[in-house]
Amino acid sequence: MNEAAASLVADDGVPLKLKLRRAERAHKLKSVAMIAPLFLFLLLSFVLPIGTLMYRSVDNPELHRALPQTVAALAGWDTQALPDEPVFAALVRDLRKAQEESTLGLASRRLNYEISGFSSLLTKLVRKLPPEGAGVRDAVIAVDERWGQLTYWRAIARAGTPLTSFYLLKAVDHRVNEAGDIESVPANEAAYVTVFGRTFWIALIVTLWALALGFPVAYLLATLPSGPSNLLMILVLLPFWTSLLVRTAAWIVLLQSGGILNGAMIGLGLIAEPLQLVFNRFGVYVAMVHILLPFMILPLYSVMKGISPAYVRAAVSLGAHPFLAFWRVYVPQTIAGVAAGCLLVFILAIGYYITPALVGGPDDQMVSYFVAFFTNRTINWGMASALGTLLLIATLVLYAVYGKLASSDANKARR
């Protein structure tokens, strides 16, 4: 059969098999050509920007730009003895040039991340810059004795490498110490592990609440006749389509101390004083669960819609108590929907920024807030990028799990 097929020849003398292969390849190439414009577009407006962010988390350009000669002179330094005369001379030259071109600001701030107080040390030297030439080392140390300490020179060497692990380590409350080992920072400087912990905790609580509230509603929607079900579905879809800002604003109006909920409860005599319901963790939970609930209900609904009621009926007819039948027969069939909904809500929740920023207090801010904070307020782009990179990695890992889950599910359905 194969041989017969191979011997078939088209009108123009080309074997049919070859022609078919060519046609298939052309078809495939056409498919790729149709995807290519979007792919390139996303590369420019999405992938490369995120690549830039990830690169900035290890990029270490400040000293290279402002103090190039010093960094070069320190390249072969053994970090055990004070640098030689030429290194000090290079520093003085660099500082003079940097001062003329006023490029010192970023480098000075970068060194201050390494040792606080370095910035003022640098400024002091710039103000009393000794002349180059013999004895420059002693002259510099005479300006401030700290220039004679190894700690400060090691900081310059660390900050002078082209790439740094400084920001990524700092984002998990670690640092490279004098000896070159990685250690955790002192407890009073540690901040970011708490922020990551809080982010995951808030996302977890929001996910559990969304599941607890979404499951019954999805079940109701899936089991009602299609008329009332469609009507109730609109109640789920309306918030889904409503602007996130509108919903957040509405929650502030409802929950604030002079707001509607407090007013109603005081009016009913339930409470005497208004409760603090917003600008704290409670407000964050209420608003986030509200915003993410449709993302839980919709996947649950689509799975439940495909579950035949016959199984539960069969279990009950065989003598199982309805609750037992529900728990042992119905719920296991919804696991795929539960997993998809929970992962989706969790993934979306860990990236939240706007809602906690508007309805949360200072202790309710998540990682995204600090990424924005370091970008806009303190202009510490390395730190912003490092926190962003870690958050991105967490998201992508969860997204990959979600994809695996969805595809294995699709395979099961196909079988």
Next chain:
Amino acid sequence: MQPYATPIERVWFYAFRVICGLVLLYLVLPILVIVPLSFNSSSFLTYPLSGFSMRWYEEFFGSHEWMMALKNSLIVAPSATVLATCFGTLAAVGLTRGEFPGKALVMAILISPMVVPIVIVAVGLYFFFADIGLLNTYAGLILAHAALGVPFVIITVTATLQGYNTNLSRAAASLGAPPLTVFFKVVLPLILPGVVSGALFAFATSFDEVVVTLFLASPTQRTLPQQMFGGIRENISPTIACVATIMIVLSVLMLLTMEWLRRRNEKLRGAG
């Protein structure tokens, strides 16, 4: 509920309905509550309402800042929608034409703008656009918003194409129609509901986008959500309630359009 249900089952049945009712109330209450406040004559956002008034709407439409924000949103959102819909539809058609190596990965990348935390996208774009000179430009803002809308177009159009019968294209081609004619005369009319839903999603995404805009837009490019964000952060005024109401009306319109498209699609399928 079966007539032979035990009392516990009866109680449970009603309790279940009450719980669902409360959850549904929780979902729609905030949206319903803010609408009447925009027509309230008092400047306090509390009930009971003190009287009907259109003054906040007059304030909104008379305010230079709000009108500028509205104008910017109406420049950016439709442009981003057109970009996302054209690129997205073309790619979705390519994706459903058959298998090729790395298809799953390509699909994952095309969908990823939906899951990557928005702040990361915003900061990345801020760095990147600063390097290539697209910061504080309409072009940059439109490109960014289009990227965020792409996944929705891909998802809805691929879903619609799954129900498309490829033999129709083959029939058209065998009758001599060139590929472009096949696409515009046969494929597009049939998948239009999916394309329009994707476009609506993309529009809603851009029209509601605030984080990327905060990072990329210059003060004169303030969009409606950005103006609103500032307003909510400082002090929620009834003008905010009135903007919220306008946006809710818009969402209702989009929701109804989607429902209509879905039913039409179902009917077409049912007839076919």
